[in-house]
Amino acid sequence: MVDRSAIDNSIERLDSIVDDVFEQADPTKVYGHGLESDDDICPLYCAISRIKTRYEEAELIGRGGMKEVFRVYDAKAARHAALAKPLPEFSRDHFDAFLREAHLTARLDHPNIIDLFDMGVDQEGRPFFTMELKQGRSLRDVVNSLQKGELLDDFPSKRRLEIFRRVCDAIAYAHSRQVLHLDIKPENIFVGEFGEVKVCDWGMGVVMARERGLTESTVLLDPDLYGSLLDFAKGTPVYMAPEQKDKRQTKTPQMDIYAMGCLLHELLTLDVPMGTPKTDAKLDSALAAMIAKATAIDPGDRYQRVEELRDDITRFLEDYSTSVEPTSLRREAALFYRRHREACSITLGMLAIFATFVAYFMIELRLSRHQALEARDRSERAQIAAEDAQVRAEASLAQYLAEKAESEERQNKQIESAIEQSNFVTDSIFLRDKAMPSAIRHALQNLQSILVFDPSPDSKAWLQKFYLHFLMQDFASALKLVENGKVIEPDLVYFAKQYLPLQTEDGYLDTDHFISLMQDLCVGGTYPHHLRRGKLAEKMLIYDSLHRESPADKTRIVREWILINNRDWVGEELVFEAETETVRLRGKGLTRLRRTFGGADRISLVYILKPRVLDLRETGFRDLSDLGGLELQELDLRQTPINDLSPLLANRSLRRIFLDQDQVPESQIARLPDSIEVVLGSE
Template sequence: MNNSAKKDRLDSDSLHRLDQGSEALYDLVMSGNDQDELPSDVLEIMDDEPRYEQKDDIASGGMKKISSAYDKLFRRPVAKAELKNKSRHEVISNFINEARIMARLEHPNIVPVYDLDANEEGAPFFTMKLSGGKNLEEIIELLNNKDPQISEYYTRDRLLEIFLKICDAVAYAHSKGILHLDIKPANIQVDQFGAVLLCDWGLAREMSQEENANLSDSELKYEVEQSLDGKIKGTPGFMAPEQVDPQNQKRSAETDIYGLGALLYNILTLRKPLTGASLDQVINNTLAGLFPSPLELNLTHPVPPGLNAVVMKAMALEAIDRYASAEKLAEDIRNYQQGFATRAQEAGFGTLISLMLKRYKKQFILGSIIFVSFIATILFFLVRLKHEQVLTNEALVLSTESEARLKTAHKQLQSSEAEARQLLFDLQEEKNERLALQQATFPQLRIMISRFQSKDDFKQARILSQLLYNLDPKDNSIILLAAYTSFGALDFSKANTLFSKLKNQEKYQWLIEFSQKYSVQQAPIAELHRLIQQLSRTPNHLRKNLNNNLLYSITQSYPLEDRFELAKKMLHDESLNHSHFDLQLIDGEYHLSLANNKTFGHIKPLHNLPLVSLDLSNTPCVDISPVENTPLKRLILNGSRVVEILKINTKTIQEVDVRNTQVSNVTFLKNSSIETLYLNKHWTDLKPLQSCENLTKLYLKDLLYSPKYIKNLGLNCEIIFY
């Protein structure tokens, strides 16, 4: 682009993008002032050099390619999408439309778009978030190959959680009037921290007011991706029948529901639902709905009937027979996860009873024993009563024969009444015993909930608290416990329902108001920070578990940028507003320094953040357990108050500095990948370091170890005394 064109673009377009402060800056530039008077950051923004530095190719399709790039303006890595070759105007328009559609969809599980522009040759491109990890197709392939690490981590339950996030993303897109039309495992990115993104919206289209209206021939070329035979657009095996049928050009939300069903089939069976020896056969099978149900497959881990029914309903041949929305599909999956029958299953009475028995096995056994005992007692009472009635009738008949026999019968009747009273007394005793058993069970469940919470296993704690609530839904303390665990799990809708049943709601009014506000939308991270600040001013018994539960749930549900921002704010609060939080992203890796912060006491907010370097030197930090599973390569504790290190990620750690600390045990480094180690003035048994094959430099306090001891260790590294 020449200088004249750039100036024209500045004159026409930029004024619409600048706010009032930027307009003043623009006037200063256009008035001809010397550029030396402008700040260096402004000059950098005005630089005519290309904004993006191209790097490696990531993926390539028929029309476009994705590559990694470096955004020099915002100084961050991005993914860059561009057309592979010069294309027709309608292809270019479709490419730009894809970027605009993605930009409209702001959702945690939809890849965000950063920029849309054109290069000097006029070729359009757009940039978006660069996501690491693997796509779901690669994960399923590794599961088929029995990869031990992948198989251990990606259980069926975890794969279902990924599927639910995709359902949420599709439901959100549908609420904005957008269809994806290419849902498949290859378009689902899962990073190493569990974040899930639905990508590649190249086939996406907007729903019209009549969303099932036929497409014109020109639109059809757009909607249907051409393969080798020039007929199909999409991915055979995951496409709905209406996508592969040239005579049926209708697209609706149910089209994406079919894609979700095919995805669920692939997740549950690790196989594609529709296969064939040729593309034509796959298309014919799709049009005829010919594919084996998951239950018909000979799988190592058979698919439960409830999930099988969900798959078959979602992949129904006729769109009207499928789920009405992605929310309804997700709701059925959650029904299965909670032990209930799915709506698609149309379970009979026997199935419902079987599922209920699995959910409440112990309670049902206890209730059955009590019920059988009660029935047996009643039967015994009725038999005895019938017997006494017979005796009474006989006595009346024989009353004329003998006054003595009448008196005898009367005495027998009195004896029977005494026995009946004793029987009623026994029934009351059994009822009291049942209540006593229930009262003895509840404290044990509360103890188990507390134990799970202390171990940060908040999912199990919530399950048990819900079980308590189901057993006794009128106990105010049990309602409060269930409300807390739902609130901590960010299920504000459920928490709001439970809070509304409390007797003394005034005490928890601020929690109730927060639950009501965010019962139907995700709470912004800034609001969660203010909530945690308010929790810090509440009684300790509430703050301890609810605060930790919120941090755990945020780790599972929020993007990495939000989690770093929350950690920064929480440490800032902890340090009485005098802390610094030096976070740097270098070559895609996060390095954090909290050195010389004198007031904060713990690093709980750093739990499960992907840090490779952490500097806690000259801080009052005592406990580093929140980062024990973090993939740290470098840990600096020089001058901190850490006394003992029980566990660290031995697979990634390369450098540890414990100078000027009380740490006197290096057992935590046994069999680790440590390369450089700084020890303090306290004598330490160095034998665990004999297993560290990568150790190259060891810094020891002078005169602390004898030469003989050092020699006998046989360490193959450089030992430096200081």
């Protein structure tokens, strides 16, 4: 007899899984625990079997020479993936050439090579394949940021060499499978947030010269079978070996090795190689020699295997001499010191101590020899010594007073430096999202190390510490400074006392009280003589958003923030759709989306909502520079006074913009990047 209660308990555990993973496949699922259908016995199987369309929510994320790539949701696997299709202009004659990349990638199974999930033919008879959705950023984006002085701490030269070594692993594996990439460049390498390195885009790859025993599927990867079908796929000239530019030349691993040398040159110098890379005087001699060998004009002078280049990189990172640098006693000694820095330092320290003791012993020996002679003169020198002692005492007192004054001046400079550093990290445009709490904690620690000097109660250092606690809504810690007699600006003290009792159990204000605090800081009302503290309110807004999870609460706060900075906003409307990351604004009088008072404008008023789609129709918005910092993919500017698109010229995330007919000159539209689609008209 069936134990119905045990079955019911099993079904309860499965319900949550089915609801979360396959909700879109079975929206009409009737909840209940009666064993009356297959849904009750095998819910996962039934949910998957009902899925008619596997890939949903297609969103264009890239377009290349032969294919376009979409971000899709895989309903059966319950994950997002990248789906590639041939460009619409390509006919059936090109389909095999398109699928060639998928088959080539499928034969490569390596942690540093992008994974292929699926391939097939859609309902329209056009081929497609799906692959791992690349997370993180391309190595080209990293290099561009480094060229601007950004991410220098995140990507020092050692980490860049580690990334390069991962690429070597991937290419070495591909060569072992008889596959050449032939288009190695920063754009085709992605770096994840947790150290992942992925080599992508094997569309130009080839299988090396035919060998006896090749299978039919391997032979089908031979580019000679496709003729002109692959002529449109071209490599990157600055990364191509000289012999690779001759299409008749047999493809060899040395072509990939040449590109690896160019990649290593750009990663270390941040300069795009123009022709054969030249030796950079700033590079370590070993690295310069590796680049020179990898990019030699004659393929026979290059590394013959990628593993040789990777081994040299490994030896360099581990402070051993490489195969390409001339050996010398001085070089080997320097490398030995790097490998055993601590032991060498201890040894040198011991030698220094020993030398000091020897010198001290020799001095004492010499002094003892003169003691007998000095005894005769002591009585005569005693009187002179007494007079000299008085002079020295006066000189010592003067020196003490001077050193004391210098010490006090040094302390004051240290306090001022700590205040300036705190102001910098709290005012910096880079302090957004998760970086902000750590920066504030660092500033508090630095201030605390200076406050041990116990400066005067009216020192700005105490005010700066109060300011940081206030920003984090830690009103209790801020008011302790006031209780200890520190001089703090009255309006901030007033607000801290007013809002301390209103905090919730988690130590933060609820949405209504937080909005009230923003209004008090920016507009005034409860305290008659306070300053308009727009910069402080903006920082509090960003910090507060890191813990406030409700999209509705964030939307209310952003709406009030926009209203504070647009006092003439009439018929105001703000709608945020979290699922589609869409923000829609309406209402007359809305002209700015950046803070309009209290210092330089830096951060968009809707920043904390992280919109991907922004609809500004029927508003008075007039300056696109107010959208700086937003990673928008779609922007609707119809029925707005916008007539200058120049702030969008450097935009890298925007994919579509809606404009009215004749809203902006055609010359401006023509200047926009090709990645931005312009849709004209009211519909």
